[in-house]
Amino acid sequence: MARFLLRRLAGRLLLLFVAASCAYLLAAGALNPRANYEGRRPPPPAEVVDAALDAYNLNDATPLAQRYAVWVSGVATGDFGRTWDGAPVTEELGRRIGVSVRLLLPGAVVGCVGGVLLGAWAGSRRHGPADRAATAVSFVLISVPVVVVAVSLQNAALWVNQGTGVELLRATGEYTPGLEGGAGAWLLDRSRHLVLPTLTVALPQIALYSRYQRNLMADQVDADYVRTARAKGLTRRRALVRHALRTALAPAVAYFGYSLALLLTSAVFTEKVFGWHGAGEYLLDSVGQGDVNAVAAVCCFGAACVIAAGFLVDTVSFLLDPRVRTA
């Protein structure tokens, strides 16, 4: 078993290396950090610009192969280089990932759990008024872009705040910079900032998962074993939760894994609207500034996430399914 997993791991690491190299070469070929200086009025002297770009391995006058070699040797030691204006990329990326995780995790949990529960509930009441209402709301949420959900929630909160004169929910930021007070104040401040982004992340996911879960559940409601369970004296609710839901959950869990990867890509809008300085925003801003090293680093992180998820799936399926072992 260990040999099988090791072989898979080696393949994945090779894939990661190829993906990271492609990301760097594409970024270095397409982006133009020099523009940060050229657009200035008056622009700095040309020698200064070259010296500044050389210092961070960003000079487009240097052959791409040479810049790539410098970059690879840095990455091998865990150093992704510096941004065009001198900030260490590895450190900044770490900070950004932390922000993104704090932003997405509560929303993802609420989204998964809420979606499954809503879907199971709607599925067990197939074609009833509750199911129809849930279907309608879900389709609206699925078809609306995340950014519209975010801005609408934000405007609603601003409107409520202004109407009531109580600043209950904060519309921007992860926390109040320079907040004074104890742990209680700190926790309250964080929570007030977290509600709107969490809803933004969770609502579209609830809509999506509940659709999927509803159909899985609906297939199980009339299954023989559920009928048997009820015949043996279980209440309808107990039969559905204990037996039907458990069976319907397995395929949904596999689906979550893949959808969570998509979450990262849509996070950029949530981050921009609510002013959280996370990894998605970092990628977008870095592309705008022609910041080759930062763009390559975020892409590497994305590739690493996908590959790690794939490895996890490998491991789980290996443990669950004996047929894989002989493959």
Add this chain to the structure above:
Amino acid sequence: MRLGKRRVLPVGAALLALATALAGCGTGEPGRPPSPDELPSASINAVDRALLADGGTLRWGINEFPTQWNPHHAAGNLGTVDTVLRGLLPAPFSTDSEGQAHPDPDYVTDVEVDTEPRQVVTLTLNPEARWSTGDPVTWRDYASMAEALSGADPDYQVLGTVGYDRIERVRAGEDEYQVVITFAEPFADYRSLFSPLLPEEYTESPEAFNEGYLDAIPATAGPFETGEIDRTAQSVTLRRDGDWWGDPAKLDRIVFRSLAPDALDAAFLDGGIDLYALPVDSGSYERVRDASDGEIRTALAPDYRHITLNGQSPVLDDVDVRHAVFLGIDRSALAESAFSSVDWPPSVVGNRFLMPNQPGYADNSGEWGEYDPERAARLLEEAGWTAGEDGGVRTRDGEPLRLRFVVPQGFAPARSEAELVQAMLGEIGFDVEIEGVPGDQLFGNYVLPGNYDLVAFVNSGSGFPVSEFLYQWSDAVAGPDGEPQWRSNVGRIGSDRIDEALAAALEPRDDGAAAERINEADRLLWEAGHTLPLYQRPQLFAVRGTLANAGAPGFGTLDYADIGYTAES
């Protein structure tokens, strides 16, 4: 130069704008547009500091978070760096709302200028002034900084050397609190130098200069001191400096918070920030104008938009054709269209150096500033460009009269401006082709190498118009390979006469004579058909209504010690 906030992802930006429009609640009645003579040079709710409450926190919204905080470093020249450092670092002069510089008594108590035989400027320093390191501010700080920025040592990654390259030496006067600056060549804008001043410790070696202010603001000498730089929240906190020798700051703290443009609007409405600059070309004005406890302070900005013509392109190398372009563009119509969303009256400028609200301003456009399509057509006719059949595109020797107008992609106001120009010039027989190019390549690949015919951007000034933009108007110099180098003169038009007039304008004179020389240089540029100035832009700030001595300062510099909240009545 700003082309507006760079749009990195046009689709995303458009979605955001759409969403804001869809979800936005409440639009107000359009206000009565003010007439041009009512426009203030500054709008900061000026209140005597004695009447302000002591204490309070000002949360100030910014739209970028710098890494390099050294404002004289090539990577540190961001508006935000200047905004933050103004409360922290010394500058010998401060400017008023009309762009006139005066010594700041907190740092400089007396200024003497001799011009014969050479220009010598003597600054007498306030002996109480101290760096946060405990060292006094002395002539050595000035001497070391002049040396670093002179360009003599290429290891200093400096933004520019204009002015510093004319300094011959800096020495002590009567004592270490007197700075004697001797210029090798006359330099009228000496008041623009050393703003802000850096301590000797951070200018004495290239390493300290390049890296000392990287992600840090280590030494200060102002009414505030550096509190915390929080890269997670992207905020910088300034605290009132107890060791400050001037009138103490009214506020306890200023917290600068960096947010994306749309998030700034929401943060202002939500009470998360109290002050921020509104982009002129967005829906932000509509969104925040009705905030219950806020107001919008508007003043004339120290900048103007212009259309630069490439004087070396095959069509535009003829000065008559350039003047035909000047006459064929209705500048008031462009101004009106640009500010339709912010109730701003068109104010066309006729000067490349001085703005209408500055002393000495004159409209130097003469015969070239009017909208006169008939005369433009005559000029083209005389230049050999004959009208096509039924008023189509003109031709000369079979070549069509075609111009390429480059605009940054995804920046809608620039495109609509170009479309207006296209229609106006189309009337007189030009075929204007609008070419959208990636924003990060606009200067590098198109404007600087002269690969364009027309381009529009903004010159932002600071009250020292000649020295700041000297190379934008100076003739080419011979490069090492013998090829002419145009430096930042992207219009690629120059002459000895213009250079002489610019040099004369840089000689120190009393104000009346100085303005006359600046205007003379500008008149020559009008005659040469170099760059068509369009209009002065407004400066808009959304501000909490109770905040005093802050807002839109125009050309002026704010005194951060005087910013405060009006006392509860």
